[in-house]
Amino acid sequence: GEDVEQSLFLSVREGDSSVINCTYTDSSSTYLYWYKQEPGAGLQLLTYIFSNMDMKQDQRLTVLLNKKDKHLSLRIADTQTGDSAIYFCAESGEAAGNKLTFGGGTRVLVKP
Amino acid sequence: NAGVMQNPRHLVRRRGQEARLRCSPMKGHSHVYWYRQLPEEGLKFMVYLQKENIIDESGMPKERFSAEFPKEGPSILRIQQVVRGDSAAYFCASSPSGVEAFFGQGTRLTVV
16 A cells, blocks of 8 residues: 655754655655644645656745655755644545545754 | 634543534535544544545444535534544545645544
Protein backbone atom coordinates (compact mmCIF):
# COMPACT_ATOMS: atom_id res chain seq x y z
CA GLY A 1 0.00 0.00 0.00
CA GLU A 2 0.93 3.66 -0.01
CA ASP A 3 3.48 4.88 2.50
CA VAL A 4 4.58 8.40 3.42
CA GLU A 5 7.62 8.96 5.64
CA GLN A 6 8.87 12.05 7.45
CA SER A 7 11.55 12.75 10.01
CA LEU A 8 10.17 13.21 13.51
CA PHE A 9 11.71 16.43 14.67
CA LEU A 10 13.39 19.60 13.47
CA SER A 11 14.86 22.41 15.55
CA VAL A 12 15.65 25.75 13.94
CA ARG A 13 16.64 29.23 15.07
CA GLU A 14 14.30 32.14 14.47
CA GLY A 15 15.18 33.88 11.21
CA ASP A 16 16.84 30.83 9.67
CA SER A 17 15.31 28.69 6.92
CA SER A 18 13.62 25.39 7.75
CA VAL A 19 13.55 22.44 5.41
CA ILE A 20 11.15 19.58 6.09
CA ASN A 21 11.54 16.44 4.01
CA CYS A 22 9.10 13.73 2.99
CA THR A 23 9.28 10.58 0.90
CA TYR A 24 6.40 8.61 -0.56
CA THR A 25 6.03 5.33 -2.38
CA ASP A 26 2.90 5.63 -4.52
CA SER A 27 3.99 6.41 -8.07
CA SER A 28 0.38 7.20 -9.04
CA SER A 29 0.17 10.13 -6.61
CA THR A 30 -1.48 13.07 -8.30
CA TYR A 31 -1.19 15.77 -5.64
CA LEU A 32 1.20 16.27 -2.75
CA TYR A 33 0.32 18.46 0.21
CA TRP A 34 1.73 20.16 3.24
CA TYR A 35 -0.49 20.71 6.28
CA LYS A 36 0.30 22.49 9.55
CA GLN A 37 -1.19 21.45 12.89
CA GLU A 38 -0.87 23.54 16.03
CA PRO A 39 -1.56 22.00 19.47
CA GLY A 40 -5.19 21.05 19.96
CA ALA A 41 -6.17 22.35 16.55
CA GLY A 42 -7.18 20.99 13.18
CA LEU A 43 -5.03 20.83 10.09
CA GLN A 44 -4.36 23.94 8.07
CA LEU A 45 -3.68 23.45 4.37
CA LEU A 46 -0.45 25.32 3.64
CA THR A 47 0.14 24.45 0.03
CA TYR A 48 -0.04 21.63 -2.48
CA ILE A 49 1.66 20.73 -5.72
CA PHE A 50 0.50 18.83 -8.76
CA SER A 51 2.70 15.86 -9.55
CA ASN A 52 3.79 17.19 -12.94
CA MET A 53 5.35 20.27 -11.31
CA ASP A 54 8.76 20.37 -9.66
CA MET A 55 8.50 23.59 -7.69
CA LYS A 56 5.90 25.90 -6.22
CA GLN A 57 6.51 29.09 -4.27
CA ASP A 58 4.01 30.91 -2.10
CA GLN A 59 5.38 33.80 -0.01
CA ARG A 60 7.74 32.26 2.57
CA LEU A 61 6.97 28.70 1.47
CA THR A 62 8.76 26.79 -1.28
CA VAL A 63 7.78 23.25 -2.22
CA LEU A 64 10.19 21.11 -4.20
CA LEU A 65 9.17 17.81 -5.77
CA ASN A 66 11.56 15.20 -7.15
CA LYS A 67 9.16 12.77 -8.76
CA LYS A 68 11.89 10.37 -9.82
CA ASP A 69 13.06 9.92 -6.23
CA LYS A 70 9.53 10.40 -4.79
CA HIS A 71 10.87 13.12 -2.52
CA LEU A 72 9.00 16.23 -1.41
CA SER A 73 10.33 19.09 0.67
CA LEU A 74 8.93 22.23 2.26
CA ARG A 75 11.22 25.17 2.82
CA ILE A 76 10.10 27.93 5.18
CA ALA A 77 12.13 31.11 4.76
CA ASP A 78 12.76 33.45 7.71
CA THR A 79 11.24 31.02 10.21
CA GLN A 80 9.22 32.65 13.00
CA THR A 81 8.22 31.37 16.45
CA GLY A 82 4.66 31.14 15.14
CA ASP A 83 5.86 28.49 12.70
CA SER A 84 6.39 26.06 15.60
CA ALA A 85 3.93 23.25 14.91
CA ILE A 86 3.66 19.75 13.46
CA TYR A 87 3.90 19.63 9.69
CA PHE A 88 2.28 16.79 7.79
CA CYS A 89 3.10 15.70 4.29
CA ALA A 90 0.29 13.93 2.42
CA GLU A 91 -0.38 12.48 -1.00
CA SER A 92 -3.52 11.69 -2.90
CA GLY A 93 -4.46 10.17 -6.21
CA GLU A 94 -7.54 10.61 -8.37
CA ALA A 95 -7.86 6.86 -8.67
CA ALA A 96 -8.28 6.66 -4.90
CA GLY A 97 -10.94 9.37 -4.75
CA ASN A 98 -8.38 11.90 -3.60
CA LYS A 99 -8.32 10.50 -0.08
CA LEU A 100 -5.18 11.66 1.70
CA THR A 101 -2.40 9.39 2.93
CA PHE A 102 -0.43 11.21 5.62
CA GLY A 103 3.06 10.94 6.96
CA GLY A 104 3.57 10.76 10.70
CA GLY A 105 4.36 14.47 10.96
CA THR A 106 7.49 16.49 11.67
CA ARG A 107 7.49 18.51 14.86
CA VAL A 108 9.22 21.84 14.20
CA LEU A 109 10.51 23.84 17.13
CA VAL A 110 11.62 27.40 16.45
CA LYS A 111 14.04 28.78 19.03
CA PRO A 112 14.35 32.53 19.59
CA ASN B 1 -17.85 31.44 4.37
CA ALA B 2 -17.51 29.58 7.64
CA GLY B 3 -14.98 26.78 7.79
CA VAL B 4 -15.70 23.13 8.37
CA MET B 5 -17.64 22.88 11.62
CA GLN B 6 -17.34 19.88 13.85
CA ASN B 7 -19.16 19.27 17.09
CA PRO B 8 -18.76 18.52 19.80
CA ARG B 9 -15.11 19.56 20.21
CA HIS B 10 -14.68 17.19 23.14
CA LEU B 11 -16.74 14.11 23.91
CA VAL B 12 -16.43 11.76 26.86
CA ARG B 13 -18.17 8.40 26.72
CA ARG B 14 -18.18 5.38 29.00
CA ARG B 15 -17.29 2.03 27.53
CA GLY B 16 -20.31 0.54 25.77
CA GLN B 17 -22.01 3.85 25.01
CA GLU B 18 -22.54 5.37 21.58
CA ALA B 19 -20.62 8.34 20.19
CA ARG B 20 -22.08 10.58 17.47
CA LEU B 21 -19.75 13.05 15.81
CA ARG B 22 -21.09 15.74 13.51
CA CYS B 23 -19.50 17.59 10.61
CA SER B 24 -20.94 20.46 8.61
CA PRO B 25 -18.89 20.96 5.45
CA MET B 26 -18.06 24.33 3.99
CA LYS B 27 -20.76 25.87 1.83
CA GLY B 28 -20.68 24.44 -1.66
CA HIS B 29 -18.55 21.45 -0.72
CA SER B 30 -20.04 18.10 -1.65
CA HIS B 31 -17.10 15.85 -0.73
CA VAL B 32 -16.67 14.86 2.92
CA TYR B 33 -13.84 12.79 4.39
CA TRP B 34 -13.38 11.46 7.92
CA TYR B 35 -9.93 10.79 9.41
CA ARG B 36 -8.79 9.49 12.78
CA GLN B 37 -5.67 10.62 14.61
CA LEU B 38 -4.34 8.49 17.43
CA PRO B 39 -2.07 10.18 19.99
CA GLU B 40 1.35 11.09 18.55
CA GLU B 41 0.44 9.70 15.12
CA GLY B 42 -0.57 10.99 11.72
CA LEU B 43 -4.08 10.95 10.39
CA LYS B 44 -5.58 7.77 8.94
CA PHE B 45 -8.34 7.82 6.34
CA MET B 46 -11.63 6.31 7.43
CA VAL B 47 -14.40 7.11 4.93
CA TYR B 48 -15.24 9.31 1.95
CA LEU B 49 -18.82 10.41 1.30
CA GLN B 50 -20.77 12.52 -1.10
CA LYS B 51 -24.38 13.51 -0.54
CA GLU B 52 -26.35 10.36 0.37
CA ASN B 53 -23.55 8.10 -0.87
CA ILE B 54 -20.61 6.32 0.68
CA ILE B 55 -17.88 6.41 -1.97
CA ASP B 56 -15.02 4.69 -0.11
CA GLU B 57 -15.16 3.16 3.37
CA SER B 58 -11.98 1.13 3.11
CA GLY B 59 -10.54 2.73 6.27
CA MET B 60 -13.54 2.07 8.49
CA PRO B 61 -13.39 -0.71 11.07
CA LYS B 62 -15.75 -3.47 9.99
CA GLU B 63 -17.86 -3.34 13.14
CA ARG B 64 -19.38 -0.62 15.32
CA PHE B 65 -18.48 2.27 12.99
CA SER B 66 -20.81 3.85 10.45
CA ALA B 67 -21.02 7.14 8.58
CA GLU B 68 -23.63 9.03 6.65
CA PHE B 69 -24.00 12.28 4.75
CA PRO B 70 -27.73 12.87 4.28
CA LYS B 71 -29.29 15.14 1.70
CA GLU B 72 -30.03 17.67 4.43
CA GLY B 73 -27.91 18.25 7.51
CA PRO B 74 -24.42 17.39 8.65
CA SER B 75 -22.36 14.29 8.07
CA ILE B 76 -22.44 11.94 11.06
CA LEU B 77 -19.79 9.48 12.20
CA ARG B 78 -21.33 7.01 14.61
CA ILE B 79 -19.41 4.67 16.90
CA GLN B 80 -21.46 2.11 18.75
CA GLN B 81 -20.39 0.36 21.96
CA VAL B 82 -17.22 2.42 22.29
CA VAL B 83 -14.04 0.87 23.70
CA ARG B 84 -10.93 2.53 25.12
CA GLY B 85 -9.08 2.02 21.84
CA ASP B 86 -11.56 4.35 20.11
CA SER B 87 -10.12 7.29 22.08
CA ALA B 88 -8.66 9.57 19.42
CA ALA B 89 -9.17 12.82 17.59
CA TYR B 90 -11.61 12.51 14.69
CA PHE B 91 -11.27 15.02 11.91
CA CYS B 92 -13.64 15.82 9.11
CA ALA B 93 -12.51 17.45 5.87
CA SER B 94 -14.59 18.85 3.06
CA SER B 95 -13.70 19.66 -0.52
CA PRO B 96 -15.48 21.24 -3.48
CA SER B 97 -13.75 18.96 -5.96
CA GLY B 98 -11.68 16.41 -4.09
CA VAL B 99 -8.38 18.24 -4.62
CA GLU B 100 -8.20 20.84 -1.84
CA ALA B 101 -9.41 19.43 1.46
CA PHE B 102 -10.17 21.76 4.37
CA PHE B 103 -10.24 20.33 7.86
CA GLY B 104 -12.40 21.05 10.85
CA GLN B 105 -11.06 21.51 14.38
CA GLY B 106 -11.74 17.90 15.22
CA THR B 107 -13.67 16.04 17.91
CA ARG B 108 -11.54 14.61 20.67
CA LEU B 109 -13.20 11.46 21.93
CA THR B 110 -12.22 10.06 25.30
CA VAL B 111 -13.59 6.70 26.37
CA VAL B 112 -13.48 6.08 30.12
